[in-house]
Amino acid sequence: MAILKVDNLYKSFGKTEVLRGVSFSMEEGEVLSIIGASGSGKTTLLRCINALETATSGKITIGQETFFDSSNPNLRTKASDRRWQLSCGLVFQSYNLFPQYTALENVMLAPKLLAKEREDFKENKKEILEEIYEHAVALLERVGLSDRLNNYPCELSGGQQQRVAIARALALSPKILFFDEPTSALDPLLTQEVLKVIRELAKSKTTMVIVTHEMKFARDVSDRIIYMEDGVIEADIPASELSENTNSKKLRAFLGNIEG
Amino acid sequence: MGINPTAGQIFKALLEGFWVNLEVFAVTLALAIPLGFIISFGSMSKFRPLRCWDKSDSQILRIISKFAPIKLVTRTFVWIIRGTPLMLQLFVVYYGPGLLFQTPFRSPMTAVLIAFVINYAAYFSEIFRGGIEGISKGQYEACQVLGMTKSQTFFKVVLMQVVKRTIPPMSNEIITLVKDTSLARVVSGVTEILHGAYNYTRMGLIWPLFSTGLFFLAFNGILTLLFGYIEKKLDYYKG
Numbered sequence: 001m002a003i004l005k006v007d008n009l010y011k012s013f014g015k016t017e018v019l020r021g022v023s024f025s026m027e028e029g030e031v032l033s034i035i036g037a038s039g040s041g042k043t044t045l046l047r048c049i050n051a052l053e054t055a056t057s058g059k060i061t062i063g064q065e066t067f068f069d070s071s072n073p074n075l076r077t078k079a080s081d082r083r084w085q086l087s088c089g090l091v092f093q094s095y096n097l098f099p100q101y102t103a104l105e106n107v108m109l110a111p112k113l114l115a116k117e118r119e120d121f122k123e124n125k126k127e128i129l130e131e132i133y134e135h136a137v138a139l140l141e142r143v144g145l146s147d148r149l150n151n152y153p154c155e156l157s158g159g160q161q162q163r164v165a166i167a168r169a170l171a172l173s174p175k176i177l178f179f180d181e182p183t184s185a186l187d188p189l190l191t192q193e194v195l196k197v198i199r200e201l202a203k204s205k206t207t208m209v210i211v212t213h214e215m216k217f218a219r220d221v222s223d224r225i226i227y228m229e230d231g232v233i234e235a236d237i238p239a240s241e242l243s244e245n246t247n248s249k250k251l252r253a254f255l256g257n258i259e260g
Numbered sequence: 261m262g263i264n265p266t267a268g269q270i271f272k273a274l275l276e277g278f279w280v281n282l283e284v285f286a287v288t289l290a291l292a293i294p295l296g297f298i299i300s301f302g303s304m305s306k307f308r309p310l311r312c313w314d315k316s317d318s319q320i321l322r323i324i325s326k327f328a329p330i331k332l333v334t335r336t337f338v339w340i341i342r343g344t345p346l347m348l349q350l351f352v353v354y355y356g357p358g359l360l361f362q363t364p365f366r367s368p369m370t371a372v373l374i375a376f377v378i379n380y381a382a383y384f385s386e387i388f389r390g391g392i393e394g395i396s397k398g399q400y401e402a403c404q405v406l407g408m409t410k411s412q413t414f415f416k417v418v419l420m421q422v423v424k425r426t427i428p429p430m431s432n433e434i435i436t437l438v439k440d441t442s443l444a445r446v447v448s449g450v451t452e453i454l455h456g457a458y459n460y461t462r463m464g465l466i467w468p469l470f471s472t473g474l475f476f477l478a479f480n481g482i483l484t485l486l487f488g489y490i491e492k493k494l495d496y497y498k499g
């Protein structure tokens with residue numbers, strides 16, 4: 001049973017076709033990396049899967065539920081969109097932390113708001129909030145920031161901010177965690193501390209889709225690699241086959257270009 | 261008032277006059293801020309009833325499809341209010357109903373307050389619009405992927421950042437408001453401080469007129485300190 005199934009996804013902005021029939025699926029616990037030249041549609045694909053953008057046509061199923069199906073527009077409701085958002089987590093290239101909240105508050109905000117919708121919130125308020133607090137502290141500890149709980153984003157390095165963003169995304173326990181070039185705004189040293197966190201998540205079988213330019217990292221951390229070019233998937237291979245003598249000619253050319 | 265009022269009596273009269281200014285100031289501030297927010301939402305409205313012609317082959321229909329009535333109406337309103345003198349607006353609000361519909365305002369003060377609230381709400385709305393539009397798309401998207409609703413996004417994430425950004429332009433506008441309250445005197449029956457002081461010049465006394473300046477200076481001095489304090493309070497984070 002696939003945890004994510006994307007069927008024949010198309011997306012155009014005006015007259016430019018950015019996605020031209022993208023299909024893939026992944027299993028629970030799998031780590032998938034998406035590589036490809038810039039402009040090939042990787043971000044657009046993640047944004048369509050995360051409901052930030054509405055695909056022109058195609059179908060997106062997460063777990064048991066189809067959240068988007070262009071042949072069945074009545075499928076989408078406010079409630080189903082909400083479930084859709086909550087089943088995905090997304091880590092942005094530019095972190096997008098909330099500047100007025102501390103690291104801890106950034107992580108706790110969404111879970112707190114969500115908890116208020118629970119029927120038993122009034123009765124068990126104290127326990128629920130306590131639980132959210134402890135979960136948030138544990139997550140920040142997991143990304144190596146237990147000594148930065150009460151710092152504001154402006155007091156943190158880029159790598160630390162991105163790790164807070166990862167903890168924030170994990171706080172809602174999404175079925176799948178997506179990363180859009182999580183380290184491309186970081187210098188090499190900070191990149192490593194973020195990649196280390198993602199590696200640990202992979203070890204603990206977090207289902208993840210990672211758009212990245214770090215080839216070595218992609219090969220190490222992923223089970224599978226998808227190579228995109230001009231809005232289509234040109235190669236979908238086991239990570240171990242990511243090398244200069246892979247079958248796909250276009251992927252070979254891409255790898256040749258970035259190595260050379 | 262006697263023929264030759266004492267300095268104490270004059271000062272007391274000025275103080276009473278300034279109380280009227282403070283009333284206009286407080287009511288305007290309290291009502292124009294929420295109204296300004298509402299107007300700013302209107303001026304950012306993306307409601308387009310004819311958007312179905314977006315992708316039409318006819319260029320005319322494509323242009324018509326851009327028609328956004330709420331935005332158009334609010335922006336026109338803001339343009340008119342900001343583009344004409346507050347004094348003119350005071351006259352229009354106060355005399356307009358009487359001349360047009362034979363139903364004059366019973367209370368001059370109400371007319372003054374209506375004109376001030378509308379005028380300042382228009383100015384505030386542009387400040388708020390700037391503040392809201394200055395929040396990066398990434399903040400909204402971060403909220404969206406965290407499953408937050410639109411109102412949670414606004415109240416829990418956006419609003420605080422807007423407040424921080426708009427404090428400096430708002431403090432400018434609010435200090436201008438304090439001084440503008442003296443315009444209320446053009447509506448007869450509203451004896452704000454300048455109105456009273458002006459009467460004394462006809463008795464040959466100039467110092468009461470100068471002293472009104474001291475009231476404004478003192479009050480704006482307090483406001484300047486207050487805004488400085490708020491800015492400092494909000495300085496605990498950047499961005």
Ligand SMILES: Nc1ncnc2c1ncn2[C@@H]1O[C@H](COP(=O)(O)OP(=O)(O)O)[C@@H](O)[C@H]1O
Binds near residue numbers: 036039042043
């Ligand atoms: N909102 C948008 N409007 C118009 N064109 C867009 C938009 N977003 C992306 N594009 C275009 O889509 C193409 C793919 O972009 P993107 O998905 O960001 O690629 P990648 O992430 O692989 O670099 C680019 O040519 C880009 O200009």
Ligand SMILES: [Mg+2]
Binds near residue numbers: 042043044181
């Ligand atoms: Mg991209």
